[in-house]
Amino acid sequence: MHIFVMLLVNGLAEGALIFLMAAGLSIILGLVGVVNFAHGTLFIWGGYMSIWVFRLTASFPLALLAALATGVIMGIVFERLFVKPVYGKVTSQILITLGLMIIFTDMVRLLWGPNPIPMVRPPWLDGTWVFGQVIIARYRVFLIAVGLFVAVGINYLINKTRIGMVMRAGIQSPEMVQALGINIKLYFAAVFAGGAGLAALGGALYAPLVGSVWSGMGIDNQILAFIVVILGGMGSFYGSAVGSILIGLTSAFTAWFFPPLTAYSTLLIMVVILSLKPEGLFGLAVRK
Amino acid sequence: MKPLLKVEDISSFIGPFHILQGVSLEVYPGEVVVILGRNGAGKTTTLRSIIGQVPPARGQITLDGVSLLNMPTHMAVRAGIGYVPEDYGVFDLLTVEENLKLAMRQSDKATLTRRDEVLDIFPDLGIAYKRLAMTLSGGQRQMLSISRALVNDNKIILIDEPSKGLAPIIVERIQNVLMTLKKKTTIVLVEQNFALACAVGDRYYIINEGRTVLSGTVDDLIDDTALQQTHLGLVLT
Ligand SMILES: Nc1ncnc2c1ncn2[C@@H]1O[C@H](COP(=O)(O)OP(=O)(O)O)[C@@H](O)[C@H]1O
Ligand SMILES: [Mg+2]
Numbered sequence: 001m002h003i004f005v006m007l008l009v010n011g012l013a014e015g016a017l018i019f020l021m022a023a024g025l026s027i028i029l030g031l032v033g034v035v036n037f038a039h040g041t042l043f044i045w046g047g048y049m050s051i052w053v054f055r056l057t058a059s060f061p062l063a064l065l066a067a068l069a070t071g072v073i074m075g076i077v078f079e080r081l082f083v084k085p086v087y088g089k090v091t092s093q094i095l096i097t098l099g100l101m102i103i104f105t106d107m108v109r110l111l112w113g114p115n116p117i118p119m120v121r122p123p124w125l126d127g128t129w130v131f132g133q134v135i136i137a138r139y140r141v142f143l144i145a146v147g148l149f150v151a152v153g154i155n156y157l158i159n160k161t162r163i164g165m166v167m168r169a170g171i172q173s174p175e176m177v178q179a180l181g182i183n184i185k186l187y188f189a190a191v192f193a194g195g196a197g198l199a200a201l202g203g204a205l206y207a208p209l210v211g212s213v214w215s216g217m218g219i220d221n222q223i224l225a226f227i228v229v230i231l232g233g234m235g236s237f238y239g240s241a242v243g244s245i246l247i248g249l250t251s252a253f254t255a256w257f258f259p260p261l262t263a264y265s266t267l268l269i270m271v272v273i274l275s276l277k278p279e280g281l282f283g284l285a286v287r288k
Numbered sequence: 289m290k291p292l293l294k295v296e297d298i299s300s301f302i303g304p305f306h307i308l309q310g311v312s313l314e315v316y317p318g319e320v321v322v323i324l325g326r327n328g329a330g331k332t333t334t335l336r337s338i339i340g341q342v343p344p345a346r347g348q349i350t351l352d353g354v355s356l357l358n359m360p361t362h363m364a365v366r367a368g369i370g371y372v373p374e375d376y377g378v379f380d381l382l383t384v385e386e387n388l389k390l391a392m393r394q395s396d397k398a399t400l401t402r403r404d405e406v407l408d409i410f411p412d413l414g415i416a417y418k419r420l421a422m423t424l425s426g427g428q429r430q431m432l433s434i435s436r437a438l439v440n441d442n443k444i445i446l447i448d449e450p451s452k453g454l455a456p457i458i459v460e461r462i463q464n465v466l467m468t469l470k471k472k473t474t475i476v477l478v479e480q481n482f483a484l485a486c487a488v489g490d491r492y493y494i495i496n497e498g499r500t501v502l503s504g505t506v507d508d509l510i511d512d513t514a515l516q517q518t519h520l521g522l523v524l525t
Contacts, residue, residue, distance in 0.1 A: 165382060166390070179377065
């Protein structure tokens with residue numbers, strides 16, 4: 001029983017991290033129609049920037065804020081300079097975002113060197129809670145809380161704000177949104193920047209969990225996030241939330257009960273779900 | 289009197305295809321101009337060119353003296369155009385209320401009054417106000433789509449085949465609504481339903497293979513069965 005609870009916490013914490021990447025990826029794909037392969041590099045930049053700021057200020061909240069800001073700024077630059085010119089051209093988008101991924105990941109190596117940089121958990125988030133046989137790391141609970149907070153926030157945004165209305169409408173037909181007199185390109189940019197910010201925040205939260213940052217950490221998490229986007233249903237925020245939890249729990253439980261399968265379990269889950277529901281868990285019936 | 293909307297000899301491409309090869313029309317304040325023509329003639333593309341969804345490569349389009357050419361769609365529309373597309377363009381994942389809200393370019397008193405008027409004209413929409421638009425019937429979608437064009441203080445409304453695919457009784461209602469609108473605003477109506485077009489229209493243009501080939505008053509068209517047969521493929525029953 002205690003194992004079950006600990007694995008649950010671990011899985012949910014991992015799910016929360018994946019969610020920060022997957023939510024942005026999925027919404028960007030659904031609304032803007034862009035498969036953003038540069039998402040992983042924002043995750044890396046978030047990690048490195050947070051460490052840099054953490055060492056300067058010793059403040060973890062400031063470090064997270066810096067990561068978020070870095071992601072948003074990079075997102076705006078990526079969107080305006082590189083992605084905007086290739087809206088609607090899928091092949092070009094893939095090449096351009098892949099190119100950004102490679103260049104900006106190399107830039108990290110150039111600036112901070114090829115070796116991993118250690119990162120500690122801030123004291124107030126370090127340590128564990130012990131309930132009988134159940135040992136729970138505070139930091140993981142913190143990750144779950146952040147994930148929940150972000151999920152509730154995005155849910156509010158989608159259902160209660162004008163940006164949300166444009167997002168839900170634009171997923172069906174960006175052209176019709178424009179025909180109502182709305183400059184949807186601005187919303188594209190905002191969503192792209194928001195998603196980028198979340199990915200960078202994810203990187204900053206990931207570093208203290210695993211104890212370091214390195215330039216390869218983006219691609220692994222990006223792959224997991226892509227799996228979530230596909231199995232959750234492209235463009236669906238709820239799909240990305242449920243999918244992230246599912247993937248997080250799957251990895252946590254297989255890592256414990258059947259380690260050899262860990263690397264494949266997430267793929268396996270995806271295959272099973274797609275064979276039952278090809279459009280993904282929350283795949284939208286409406287298509288452009 | 290000066291035309292409110294003037295389309296002068298436009299050429300429009302969709303990808304490599306030269307779809308419009310010389311469409312011209314003039315719409316005067318207060319009139320209903322119907323655009324007729326066979327399937328695939330270029331009627332929808334003409335409307336889409338006016339609002340910049342298919343930007344014309346050549347020619348000129350002016351609304352109230354202001355050129356709409358090279359304007360992105362959202363700017364062209366803000367110049368005072370309400371667009372009711374062929375397939376309604378209603379947003380399924382938005383409620384009826386949100387569909388209207390998204391369309392409202394302002395939230396001043398006049399806009400809110402217009403919205404209330406629209407709900408008076410279409411009581412169905414009031415009943416379904418908080419429901420997702422995906423639950424609406426075809427007729428209700430059409431009403432919502434027309435309503436979105438009416439909540440703003442538009443100079444002109446472009447309506448693309450409002451009767452398409454709808455049951456006769458709904459078409460009748462739409463016709464009544466158009467008759468009412470006619471008294472208040474200027475309309476460009478694309479319509480294949482000849483009876484509806486004649487009932488509502490003042491003047492007509494016929495588009496064939498991407499060109500305006502004929503124009504005149506609807507009254508003359510009603511009398512000219514030969515013309516109806518050659519250009520519209522209408523067979524009298
Ligand atoms: N997206 C498109 N790609 C290629 N051809 C198109 C496209 N949209 C319309 N067309 C072509 O343009 C012509 C005019 O279409 P349209 O304006 O929709 O006709 P109408 O509304 O008069 O039925 C048709 O031959 C149609 O096949
Ligand atoms: Mg048409």
